[in-house]
Each structure stands twice: as C-alpha cells, then as structure tokens.
Amino acid sequence: MIDMYILAIESSCDETAASVIKGNPATGRLLVLSNVISSQIEIHKKYGGVVPEIAAREHVLNVLPVINEALAKAKIKAKQLDYLAVTKGPGLITSLITGLETVRALSFAWEKPIIEVNHLNGHMYSNFIKPASPIKFPALSLIVSGGHTMLIILNKDHKIKIIGDTRDDAAGEAYDKAAKMMGLDYPGGPAIAKYAAEYKKSKKISTITLPRPMLNSADFDFSFSGLKTALLYQLQKDKNWRKRISEYCYAYQEAIIDILSYKTIKAAKQYSIKTIMMAGGVSANLELRQKLAKNIKKELPNTNFLVPDHEYTTDNAAMISAAAFYKIKKSKAISFRNLKVNSSLQLK
Ligand code: KG4
Ligand code: ZN
Numbered sequence: 001m002i003d004m005y006i007l008a009i010e011s012s013c014d015e016t017a018a019s020v021i022k023g024n025p026a027t028g029r030l031l032v033l034s035n036v037i038s039s040q041i042e043i044h045k046k047y048g049g050v051v052p053e054i055a056a057r058e059h060v061l062n063v064l065p066v067i068n069e070a071l072a073k074a075k076i077k078a079k080q081l082d083y084l085a086v087t088k089g090p091g092l093i094t095s096l097i098t099g100l101e102t103v104r105a106l107s108f109a110w111e112k113p114i115i116e117v118n119h120l121n122g123h124m125y126s127n128f129i130k131p132a133s134p135i136k137f138p139a140l141s142l143i144v145s146g147g148h149t150m151l152i153i154l155n156k157d158h159k160i161k162i163i164g165d166t167r168d169d170a171a172g173e174a175y176d177k178a179a180k181m182m183g184l185d186y187p188g189g190p191a192i193a194k195y196a197a198e199y200k201k202s203k204k205i206s207t208i209t210l211p212r213p214m215l216n217s218a219d220f221d222f223s224f225s226g227l228k229t230a231l232l233y234q235l236q237k238d239k240n241w242r243k244r245i246s247e248y249c250y251a252y253q254e255a256i257i258d259i260l261s262y263k264t265i266k267a268a269k270q271y272s273i274k275t276i277m278m279a280g281g282v283s284a285n286l287e288l289r290q291k292l293a294k295n296i297k298k299e300l301p302n303t304n305f306l307v308p309d310h311e312y313t314t315d316n317a318a319m320i321s322a323a324a325f326y327k328i329k330k331s332k333a334i335s336f337r338n339l340k341v342n343s344s345l346q347l348k
Contacts, residue, residue: 004082004328005033007070008321011099011244012091012119012145014040014050016062019317020074020081023325030325033074035311035318038062041187044299049176052094059098067102070317078110085324087213088116090147115324119315120148121160124321125326126312133304136274142264145280146172146187146289149222151267153158153220158330163267164220171256171282174224178231178252182245193285195249200287208234208244208251212259220267227255229259257288261295268300284313 003022010017016036023030040058040239044050071078086103091097107114125320137156143149151164151172169177172189179188184195199206231252235241241248268276276296282288289307296305312319 004083005076005080006321006324007081008082008085008317009099009103010087010317010320011095012058012087012097014044014055015315016059016066017317018067018070019074019321020070021321025329032318034070035316036066036070037316038066048180051255052092056094059095063098063102081112083115084116085110085117085321087119087320091119092325111215115327117323122319122323123279125323126279126308127306128322129312131306138273139275139277140268140273142278143280144171144211145283151220153271158326167221167223168225174228177228179260181232189282192249192253196253197248199250206251207245210251210255212255215259215262220263257291260294277306279308281314283307284310
C-alpha cells in the first residue's frame with residue numbers, strides 16, 4: 001500500500017498548530033514531516049491564565065499562516081494530501097471552532113475528507129511518534145494535561161478502556177493553580193518544576209508535609225484539589241513562605257509525582273500491562289519522567305516505559321495527525337483514495 005499524507009490542525013486551547021505526516025497503513029510507519037506551533041503563552045501570561053476571547057482572536061489570525069508553514073516545511077502541496085484531520089474537543093469551544101471551520105472550508109476547497117480526533121486520543125498517540133522501543137499490548141496510557149488526568153488501556157486493536165479519570169482538578173491544573181497562589185508565572189508547571197529542581201539541588205531535607213489524596217482509593221481516579229487546598233493552608237500559616245518558595249514547590253511536586261507514579265504502577269500490575277506510555281503537557285516534567293522510569297524499572301522490570309519527545313508533550317498537531325492515521329488504519333473497509341468529499345467521517 002502506498003503512503004498517505006495527512007494535514008492536521010489543533011486549536012483546542014491557546015496553541016494554534018498544524019502538522020503534516022506521512023504514514024503507511026500497511027507497515028504502520030509514520031513520519032512527521034512538519035510540526036508547527038504558534039503559542040499564545042506570552043499573551044496570556046499577563047492575565048495569569050488563558051483568556052478565551054483573546055485565544056479565539058489569535059487562532060483566527062494564526063491558523064492560515066500556520067497551515068501554510070506546515071505545508072511548506074513538509075514540502076507538500078495541498079493536492080498531495082489524502083486527509084485533513086482536526087481536533088473536535090474537548091477544549092475551549094471558542095478556540096476549537098476556528099480549527100473545525102477552517103478544516104471544513106479546506107475540505108470543500110481541496111476536496112479532501114476530514115477525520116475528527118478527540119484531543120485526549122491525540123495526546124495518547126503522541127507516544128506512537130518515534131517510540132524509543134516497540135509498543136507492546138495491552139498498553140497503559142497515563143495522560144497528564146491541563147484539563148485531564150487519565151489512565152487508559154489500549155489493546156492491540158486500538159480499542160480503549162478508561163480505567164481512571166479526574167475527579168476534580170487535573171495534574172496540570174494543580175500545577176497552574178498552585179503557581180498562581182504563589183505568584184509564579186503561567187503556565188505553572190514549568191515554573192514550579194524550576195523552583196523544585198533548585199531545592200533538590202540544594203540537597204536540603206524538606207520539613208513540609210503535604211497529603212497524597214486518593215492514593216489508596218480502590219479505583220484509579222485522581223483528585224488534586226485537596227492537595228492544592230492543603231498547600232494554601234500551609235502558605236497561610238507560614239509568614240516566611242515567600243522565602244521558602246522553592247521548598248514549597250519541591251514538596252508540592254513530590255506529592256503530585258508520588259500519586260501519579262503509585263496509581264500508574266498499581267494499574268499496570270492489575271491489568272498485566274506490557275507498555276506504559278505517558279503523554280500530555282505535564283509529561284514534559286523531567287522529575288516526573290525520571291521518577292516514573294525509575295519506579296517502573298524497579299517494580300515492573302519487564303514493562304516498557306515510553307514518553308514523547310518534548311515537542312509532542314504540550315499541545316501540538318502532530319499527535320492529532322498520528323491519531324487520525326491510526327483511526328484510518330483501523331478502518332480496513334475504507335479505500336482511502338476514493339472517499340467522498342465533504343463528509344465528516346466518523347472512523348470509530
Ligand atoms: O497538554 P497541554 O499542553 O494542554 C492541555 O491539553 O491541557 O497541558 C498543559 C499543562 C499546563 O497545566 C502546564 O502547566 C503543564 O501542562 N506543563 C507542565 C510542564 N510543562 C507544561 N507541568 C509540569 N511540568 C512541566 N515541565
Ligand atoms: Zn492537550
């Protein structure tokens with residue numbers, strides 16, 4: 001079977017992204033030809049978080065230049081594309097709409113079919129881009145993003161089963177809200193990680209103790225809002241907290257990592273998992289990557305552990321095109337060269 005080319009657009013939050021991939025459905029080989037991201041972080045930073053109206057306006061301004069750049073970098077002409085892919089949600093509706101409407105217009109103009117992709121599915125498939133070792137099934141995906149903390153089992157037919165979900169604040173949200181409480185920059189993850197690394201380097205022993213909510217619950221769900229509140233109470237009680245920011249960041253990050261690591265390994269044992277994959281913005285965190293890798297090696301030495309390259313951790317469109325590729329590949333009945341134009345395909 002010949003190669004197929006997919007152009008994907010991602011606009012679910014504050015990144016406008018486009019990517020072209022080349023994939024071979026017969027061999028499963030997938031190559032990212034371009035991955036262009038226009039981030040609005042600098043714009044939203046001064047408000048301490050994403051302002052939906054501003055994000056919406058920026059997406060409208062950026063979407064076509066980003067698509068043109070993705071095509072140019074991939075050295076692919078629109079007529080060579082086989083599919084268009086787009087994030088359908090979850091996300092900010094006012095942001096998603098730009099990607100969806102743009103793809104709809106391009107589908108009409110270029111006569112290409114559309115593959116809609118769930119954003120979280122996209123994060124999961126970021127692990128299928130250049131995996132460091134083969135993905136063996138059943139695989140367990142730990143998704144840690146700004147809005148979600150999930151544990152998902154993926155079987156060899158690429159069917160999914162959600163075994164753990166966010167009860168309240170997600171891991172990324174826990175980072176962002178704690179950073180805001182301590183007057184640190186948005187996004188909170190990299191800011192807290194930086195201070196935590198400074199404290200770790202000092203080799204001091206922290207005296208701050210924070211809870212590990214739901215660590216021993218019978219399910220695999222996550223809850224981080226109690227941890228955030230516990231931090232708030234400790235800051236309120238400590239007149240000198242500003243002088244101890246790096247220690248607070250360290251203790252807070254340790255609590256998040258402990259919970260993520262413990263529950264992931266427990267789930268992997270219970271479901272006889274062969275590969276653990278981590279994805280989403282928080283998976284960029286170096287300490288989390290290292291601790292989880294170390295714990296998996298110790299407790300599950302026969303289980304592979306995969307993390308995406310840094311550029312595929314936070315929101316990007318390469319992961320959306322990768323998810324679209326597997327959606328197409330799974331649907332064996334479809335002759336991908338002869339699809340009807342202007343149909344929004346649901347390849348479930
Ligand atoms: O996946 P993502 O880009 O967007 C969503 O789908 O939500 O994740 C964004 C989240 C933010 O909460 C941000 O603080 C967090 O990822 N993040 C990090 C790091 N880099 C980004 N959290 C911890 N450590 C990091 N290095
Ligand atoms: Zn995301």
